[in-house]
Amino acid sequence: MGRTECGAIVVLAMNNRRQKSGQALIVYALLMVLVATITFAVIALAGVPALAVLAFEVALNATSMFNHANLRLPLVFDRAIRLFVVTPDMHRVHHSILPRETNSNFGFNMPWWDRLFGTYRAQPTEGHSGMTIGIAQFRDPAELRLDRMLVQPLRSAESTP
Secondary structure (H helix, E strand, C coil), X not given: XXXXXXXXXXXXXXXXXXXXXXXXXXXXXXXXXXXXXXXXXXXXXXXXXXXXXXXXXXXXXXXXXXXXXCCCCXXXXXXXXXXXXXXXXXXXXXXECCHHHHCCCCCCCCCHHHHHCCCCCXXXXXXXXXXXXXXXXXXXXXHHCHHHHHHHHHCXXXXXX
């Protein structure tokens, strides 16, 4: 099973069984390092002001930390703000073990894209407390050791014990 470098790192985020802001920081920092060369080249070629890039990155990382937080907002509040920003409950569906849920709610900043492209799912089928988070091929608790998690993106389904 072939994966791109970025896709391989996302495996680390998707296999976390409890969403944690700290893990989001590490995984998405790795993603940022991989794409930084291309991003900086495009910024330099386009002449984008450095302050605009800084503001964008701060906002993007702040929203990523927020929606990967292991917290529950009051339902009424969650429904209201998910019109403007991706909430933890909204994004958590994307971390489900079920493919139809994994392939939804991709956004972690603005919620409009998922609605526009038909990938928005309001709630997981089993509810948030009944939803299983992770990747099916890495369900063994031994797979949660740091040394195993670091090589998961390089392994295929066939090589999983």
